[in-house]
Amino acid sequence: MELTKTAALSEEESVQPGRILPQKKKILTRQNILCWVIVSVPLLAFFAFNGFTIIFSVLAMFGEMEYNRLETLQWNGFENFIRIGEDIGTIWQSVKVTFVMVLAQFASLTIAIIMAAFLSQGVRGTRFFQTLYFIPYVCSSVAVSIMWTVIFGWNGALNSLLGTDIDWLNNMENPSTLTWAIFISVIWQAPGYGIVMYCSAFKSINPALYEAADLDGANAFKKFWYVTIPGISTITFFLILAGITAGLTTFDAARIMAPMSWDGYAGPENAGLALMYYIYIEGVQFGNMGYASILSWLLFIVMMIPSVYLIRKRILQLEDL
């Protein structure tokens, strides 16, 4: 008796007990209206704040403004777009730097898988190490970048370790050392989140699969390759997308670590000019919002590619929600 009652209640669209004839459902009930109001608040706010930003940025692409005031907007046709052609060297440099930042996210992911695999060996103190490895994640990228600035500076720790006398962040002979210094500061900080996620993913893999592999005589590497890797594919997929997004929008580290330079905006030969930093310099510092909008749209389109993939996957999952 008890059982049938709960079963009936959990059936969502089922006939309420006590109501014999199914009646026509009213749509405009008080509860429905309340539900609509509540769920539309975040959506409306989202469209209000982001919709206008997007509309304004489209307008700005085709014109010129004084102090970013829209009422001073003068249409200038495709002049902002023509500037891209003239500026292609700087853009290409910032694309290269941004690519290295995405690479840093992939490297962090690899480190996360490897360290989580070691943490899943079941040795003593696993929990302790897992806790330690997460600490860089809660540190701000500003403070972490300052930390690496001190280490890479000409009187810093790296030079004394290598016995060299180079300012790694402002290295005229080989400017790309700045890019790789930012790379290192990212991979120092980023893996923590992935490590913890992978640890929980490893735990959720069905142990029977490992037993089966044992019976087939698989060695540790084969088990990792054929059982573990497929078992963590969903989380890997999610972390790759999050990593691509984070890499493409790298800003804090570039802004802090790239020094002012006489031949560029961000470090020697713009070696620290991540695309987001370039957008900041053009749009906010120089007030060329039209040009910055174009760069933002380019970045947005690149970022949309993995997102569309994720949206499609999510919508497929939603069928059963």
Next chain:
Amino acid sequence: MEKAIRQKKAKRNFPVRKLVTYIMLAFYTLILFVPFLVVVCTSLMSDYEIGANDFHLFPYELSGEGYELIFSFDPNAVNGVPSLLIGFFNTMWQTLVPTVVSLLLSALVAFVYSKFRFPGRKIFFLANVFTMMLPLGAFGFVGYLFYVNIGWVGGARGLLPLIIPGLFGSAGTIFFLRTYYDSALSNEVVEAAKIDGAGMVRLFFSVALPLGKPAILAQFLFAFVGGYNSYSAQLMYLYNDKSLWNLQLALSELTGMLSEGNGYNNAKCAAAFISMLPLIILYICMQKYFIEGINIGGGKE
């Protein structure tokens, strides 16, 4: 059963496998903590000792010069209050207000999606997922154009774009909490309360909030860490008013100023270390909830 097999295996492979694991774990610990150590030690040296061009990790002589510099001779101080201190208090309220309001609203929305059937529910939720996936991070700096034109930039008005848009819940949090409510809060409990005549708002405060506590706390912690470490938006909107700077902006401006004269590495390290410390302490006290928070999300992804 599985445990027994693993234990047997572990015993057979005991020395090599365990040793390699420990070496790797220790090696990675070292990679993470040597930079920290360098910063802490440098912050305790005098400028003279750092400038002597012989690098050494541990200071010959402990000196509080760096800390004194950032607190007593801060060039960005407002009315004698050092900018890092102002920044810390600004960070607290600028982060806590939107985080708490937004989280409560997100939890309510997630609860409604999870436990109420209303026409168009699926379409609303799809729209929510859609907004969550849009990579609007690319427009971070272009947003400035919009807020300048509606007069939300300049002086204290620069706080508006930082706080107001964040009050109305976040799509990601709604998605996360809805998944949590779907699995952790049984329909029967809610249905029973509904039959008892509890309204939606009462249900939310008496059932959904208490039962959703672990997930909500996890979301709070991550939102708080994100807000504490936020930098680019404050750089854009609050740059002109030192009394409104948050901690990260104060930190970056202070160290930027110190970098102009080559030196003061001790002060830079002291500032960076002091700014990281509150969150590290918070994390160490609450690490269980941080890790659990990731695990709750991780299982569902």
